Amino acid sequence: MQQFSANIFSNSKISNCFYEMVFSWKPNTIPLPGQFVTIRAEPNTSPLLRRPFALSGFYESKKRCSIIYQKRGPVTTLLAGKSPDEQIDIIGPLGNPFPIPGKKNKAILIAGGTGIGPVVFLCSRLKNLNLEYISIFGAKTKSSIPDNQFIKQNFVICTDDGSAGYKGTTTDYLKSISNLMTSDTILFACGPQPMLKSCNDFACSHKLPCYVSVEQIMACGVGACMGCAIKITKEPGFARACKEGPVFKSTEIDWN
Amino acid sequence: MNLTVNIGNGIFHNPVCVASGTFGYGSEYESLIDLNKLGAIFTKAVTLEPRTGNEIPRIIETPSGILNSIGLANVGVKRFVQEKISFLEKLPCATVVNVAGSTENEYIEVIKNLENCKSIWGYEINVSCPNVKHGGLAFGTNPFQIENLTKLLRQATPKPLIIKLTPNVTDITTIAKAAQDGGADAVSCINTLIGMVIDTQKKVTVLPMKTGGLSGPAIRPVGVALTYKVSRAVSIPVIGIGGIMDADDAIQYLLAGASAIQVGTGNFVDPSMAVNVLEGIKKYSERENINSINEFHSFIQ
Numbered sequence: 308m309q310q311f312s313a314n315i316f317s318n319s320k321i322s323n324c325f326y327e328m329v330f331s332w333k334p335n336t337i338p339l340p341g342q343f344v345t346i347r348a349e350p351n352t353s354p355l356l357r358r359p360f361a362l363s364g365f366y367e368s369k370k371r372c373s374i375i376y377q378k379r380g381p382v383t384t385l386l387a388g389k390s391p392d393e394q395i396d397i398i399g400p401l402g403n404p405f406p407i408p409g410k411k412n413k414a415i416l417i418a419g420g421t422g423i424g425p426v427v428f429l430c431s432r433l434k435n436l437n438l439e440y441i442s443i444f445g446a447k448t449k450s451s452i453p454d455n456q457f458i459k460q461n462f463v464i465c466t467d468d469g470s471a472g473y474k475g476t477t478t479d480y481l482k483s484i485s486n487l488m489t490s491d492t493i494l495f496a497c498g499p500q501p502m503l504k505s506c507n508d509f510a511c512s513h514k515l516p517c518y519v520s521v522e523q524i525m526a527c528g529v530g531a532c533m534g535c536a537i538k539i540t541k542e543p544g545f546a547r548a549c550k551e552g553p554v555f556k557s558t559e560i561d562w563n
Numbered sequence: 564m565n566l567t568v569n570i571g572n573g574i575f576h577n578p579v580c581v582a583s584g585t586f587g588y589g590s591e592y593e594s595l596i597d598l599n600k601l602g603a604i605f606t607k608a609v610t611l612e613p614r615t616g617n618e619i620p621r622i623i624e625t626p627s628g629i630l631n632s633i634g635l636a637n638v639g640v641k642r643f644v645q646e647k648i649s650f651l652e653k654l655p656c657a658t659v660v661n662v663a664g665s666t667e668n669e670y671i672e673v674i675k676n677l678e679n680c681k682s683i684w685g686y687e688i689n690v691s692c693p694n695v696k697h698g699g700l701a702f703g704t705n706p707f708q709i710e711n712l713t714k715l716l717r718q719a720t721p722k723p724l725i726i727k728l729t730p731n732v733t734d735i736t737t738i739a740k741a742a743q744d745g746g747a748d749a750v751s752c753i754n755t756l757i758g759m760v761i762d763t764q765k766k767v768t769v770l771p772m773k774t775g776g777l778s779g780p781a782i783r784p785v786g787v788a789l790t791y792k793v794s795r796a797v798s799i800p801v802i803g804i805g806g807i808m809d810a811d812d813a814i815q816y817l818l819a820g821a822s823a824i825q826v827g828t829g830n831f832v833d834p835s836m837a838v839n840v841l842e843g844i845k846k847y848s849e850r851e852n853i854n855s856i857n858e859f860h861s862f863i864q
Contacts, residue, residue: 310595310834347832352627352780352808356831396833398595526622526629526831529595531587531607533636534622543615545636 308529309334310398316371318389321453322446324377325423326387327363332372336400338365340429341520341554344374344399345528348385357398358382359525361497361553363424364431375424375453401528402553405429405495405518407436412491414440417477417506418462419498423453425520426497430461441484445477445502478505488513496520496557507557517557523548538563564848565855568602568823570800571723571748573684575602575657575823578856579813579841582804582827583608583661583687583727584633588647589654595834600841602823603657605751606647608689610662611669611676613639618771623760628779628806629828630758632772635663635692640676652682659725663689667712674719685723688716688747691731691754692776703729703754706741713745725802727751728793730782735789736796749800751825752793753786779828780806787819791863794820808836810843817844817859 313330321327332338345357364373378387389395405425408414414433418426423444433440444462446452449470452459464472465480473480477498494517496506503519510517526534530550538561539546546552546559566577583605589598598604616636623630638646643660651658660683664670670688677683690703690712702708709726716724726742728735730753739750755776760769768774786805794801803816804825813824829836853859 308594350833354624355627355779355828356624356629398834524620524622524624526631526828527585527587527591528831529587529591529834531591532585532622532631532831533607533616533633534631536616536619536621536636538619543613545615545619 308398308401309336310396312394313397315389315391315393315395317391318387320387321375321455323450325375325421325451325453326378327373327375327453327455328386328389329371329373330395330397332365332370334400337367338362338372338400339404340432341404341425342400342402343553344372344397344401345525346382346386347396348382348389354381354385356526357528359401359528359549361425361520362400363427365428375421375427377421398528402549403551405520405554407432408438408493410438412438412493413489414438415481415492415494416440416442417481417494417496417498417502418443419445419477419502422496422498422502422520423458424497426495427458429495431457434461441487443477443480445498476505477502478509481506481509485513488515494518503557504562507560507562510557518554519557519560520553521548521555521560522553525549564845564853566845568800568856570725570822571685572721573657573723576655577602577841578817578823579837579844580605580659580802580823580825581830581837582825583689585827585830588643588651590650592830592834596838599655600838601656603659603684604651604654605659605687605825606651606661607637608635608661608663608692609637609640609643609673610635610664611640611672613637613642620769623769623775625758625760625777626781628777628781630760630770630775630777631755632770632775634772640673644676644680648680648682652680657684658682659685659687661687661689661727663692667715670712671715671719674716678720683722685725685748686716686720687725687727687751688712689727691727691729700729700731703738704732706737709738710741710745713742713747717746723748725749725751727754729754730785730789731757736792739793739797743797743799747799749802749822750793750797751802751804752790752821753782753805756782756785778806780808782806783812787815790816790821791819794860807840808832810840810847813840813844814847814859817856818863820860822856
């Protein structure tokens with residue numbers, strides 16, 4: 308991990324709720340799908356803390372990274388107001404990535420809401436490696452779907468109101484393709500907690516491995532403060548989302 | 564400029580330290596800053612037995628601050644000695660172990676377990692954690708218990724002993740004096756202020772423990788005022804803590820009477836903050852022709 312001042316290349320609104328920011332990547336470490344960065348948007352005391360953002364892509368030839376974020380609080384409002392060539396303070400890459408499946412595996416990628424970022428990153432990695440996958444993205448309605456060619460071409464879209472793609476949740480869609488599950492299927496998911504729990508339930512009932520990327524309020528992001536603890540099933544009962552996570556095997560998480 | 568700070572029989576090479584609970588056991592920040600530049604690392608609190616910490620969520624941001632309820636989550640003194648010391652002993656800066664407990668005996672036992680580690684510079688006694696049910700604040704708010712505990716710990720170690728004061732009392736100076744009378748070499752001033760945030764939609768407190776400890780720039784004027792008061796009530800050094808975000812903030816503490824300072828919440832915001840604070844203090848001292856830390860204390864009566 309490294310702290311660096313990144314140059315913003317683009318920052319655009321890609322749906323009624325999502326923004327995509329592309330910025331320069333200075334560390335020599337290549338970031339992997341599932342890993343995140345923390346961003347300090349402005350040197351203010353309010354908002355104070357850095358915020359974690361999962362990476363949505365890495366463009367090696369240009370040494371650029373991207374995030375997909377939702378404008379919903381003071382920090383993301385500041386971020387949304389940034390223009391190309393402005394600088395932001397970044398620390399990364401942080402946390403553990405998704406494991407990459409083997410040649411014989413079939414990956415099912417499930418993204419809900421802002422969870423789209425790391426799943427897009429994972430999907431592009433699997434595509435580059437010529438691995439087999441099905442990617443699913445769930446949104447509330449058609450206007451929430453990012454105007455992004457990669458997502459449109461590679462993801463099955465589900466909307467709660469049926470205004471685009473499959474009508475229903477990602478879990479509903481997952482259940483509808485139950486017949487495609489084999490013993491080589493692996494699930495990867497990022498999204499709201501209820502969606503992750505449903506993915507775990509589905510994976511357990513079909514005896515499939517499932518990896519989820521969790522979200523938790525963080526202070527340090529580097530494993531020092533113990534603030535981003537999440538409940539796990541094994542001792543000592545808690546794990547740090549920033550250090551042991553944010554990607555966990557879904558059965559390791561205490562979903563109650 | 565002579566930056567050294569004398570505390571008991573120990574020396575910090577410079578007055579800029581990092582606060583307990585905000586810097587883990589040091590190694591977490593190794594790749595982000597030059598740890599050699601710090602005056603001291605105050606470790607995450609160490610207790611006799613491992614503690615898993617409080618229910619989640621544990622942190623909520625507040626205006627210019629954060630409210631935390633971590634609950635002293637730590638690996639326990641045995642694993643601390645086995646796993647954490649070897650990294651800290653390679654560093655030239657002082658390692659001050661923050662010690663917490665539920666009973667007097669627990670504090671003594673933690674120190675006994677650490678006394679053989681030559682690389683430990685000294686101890687900061689956490690009698691001011693607002694986030695645990697037993698111990699912590701119970702000791703920190705009672706001058707008789709503070710004096711008694713300090714005396715017992717004084718017998719357990721010849722190393723520098725620093726008592727970390729809570730601001731959650733009527734008169735902090737009586738607690739500081741009790742620490743001094745018990746044989747403390749310095750006091751840290753201040754730990755977090757008790758705070759509460761309520762979710763008005765759900766009509767519940769955001770933190771499951773209901774209250775938490777408030778830190779960050781929001782509390783800085785409180786820390787500076789209490790450092791001013793305490794430094795006039797005791798003759799032992801005062802280590803100023805609370806909301807330091809840059810050199811100017813740190814200089815306020817030094818002018819108020821602190822002999823050293825700790826950057827706490829600021830480490831979360833910008834890991835290079837402590838190093839930048841040190842550079843800023845050096846520049847200010849040069850410009851203002853200040854040659855030692857004690858000279859800072861002569862300006863404000």
